[in-house]
Amino acid sequence: MHWEDHHEILRIFAPQAFSFKENIDYLSRSTDECMFAIKDEKIYRALALENNTTVLIEISAENDRILEVRFLSGTTPENKAGRAEVARYVREWFDMDTDLEPFYQLAENDPLLHEPTSKFYGLRNVGLPDxxxxxxxxxxxxxxxxxxxxxxxxxxxxxxxxxxxxxxxxxxxxxxxxxxxxxxxxxxxxxxxxxxxxxxxxxxxxxxxxxxxxxxxxxxxxxxxxxxxxxxxxxxxxxxxxxCLGFPSAFPIDDVGLQNAIKLMLGYEQKPTKEEILHYAKNWSGWETYATFYLWRILY
DNA sequence: GACCAGGATTGCT
DNA sequence: AGCAATCATGGT
Structure with missing residues (x-):
């Protein structure tokens, strides 16, 4: 049981190595985001549910690892299924069912990941569930x-x-x-x-x-x-x-952002070659998704 | 005013 | 299989 239904609010329990603040900071990276808003460390967004109704939710943190979801729209979903669906969405959005300890361990002695993982400890692969x-x-x-x-x-x-x-x-x-x-x-x-x-x-x-x-x-x-x-x-x-699909080994190796992040980390004048990236990525086997996400993060 | 940007397709050797 | 041209607009 990783969440509780108190009807007026949902309380969602995060795993180890989770920081609501780090995820909020990541979501705040663009001032032109139109799918949600962040005010006073709280997230606001509308969601379309499977039964064709819509809700407006507010996500806040009781502490850095306990999230609270409130239903702000006029029609608080009376159906338990709707609230469970929202809980699933939030858990998926913040990738709250992944144990990050193995990733942090491999990052400890990794020349590219050591710094980002300590700087942004608790950041999740914030997803796009739809x-x-x-x-x-x-x-x-x-x-x-x-x-x-x-x-x-x-x-x-x-x-x-x-x-x-x-x-x-x-x-x-x-x-x-x-x-x-x-x-x-x-x-x-x-x-x-x-x-x-x-x-x-x-x-x-x-x-x-x-x-x-x-x-x-x-x-x-x-x-x-x-x-x-x-x-x-x-x-x-x-x-x-x-x-979206949550595969841990996804690796957009041709990504310009990834190249620039590695260039920045290594103090290069030019972007690294594909071969260089593959060399560093050997240590990331099975965690390429998170490695990429944390390297992207240092660019903002 | 270049040059590049969280690339992909198409057409040509 | 590998490479170049093309897309089209906006940021820096």
């Missing part, structure tokens, strides 16, 4: 700087998402599947990105692609399923394998 949101965010972020990616996401969400009590729900794939390329190109994304987004939305909307299907196969198979989709290359596939 598959379409994860894929869309990956596609939106391809080849452009992060601040522009946030701008595009905001336009995308505010154009095609749904607003609940002042907070945005991510656009539903059914909605995006019905758009034409020009609708998205108008937001100043490339026509190819527009095609990719619509294509992925159609696959999810018609049931060909789902989180369940990706989770019932092994890592390599899931990777192939993703890369076979037009617009999803190795980088986006591993990004989603890591941040």
């Amino acid at each position: 598959l379409f949101e994860a894929l869309a965010w990956g596609i939106l972020g391809q080849q452009i700087n992060l601040s522009f990616a946030y701008t595009l996401k905001r336009r995308f969400v505010e154009s095609f998402g749904e607003k609940v009590e002042g907070y945005w729900l991510f656009p539903r794939p059914e909605r995006i599947a019905s758009l034409n390329v020009q609708d998205l190109a108008d937001l100043k994304m490339t026509r190819k990105k527009s095609e990719y987004l619509i294509g992925v939305a159609q696959l999810i909307a018609n049931g060909e692609l789902s989180k369940e299907k990706l989770l019932e196969v092994d890592f390599k198979t899931a990777e192939k399923m993703l890369v076979n989709i037009r617009g999803i290359g190795p980088w986006t596939a591993h990004y989603v394998l890591a941040r």
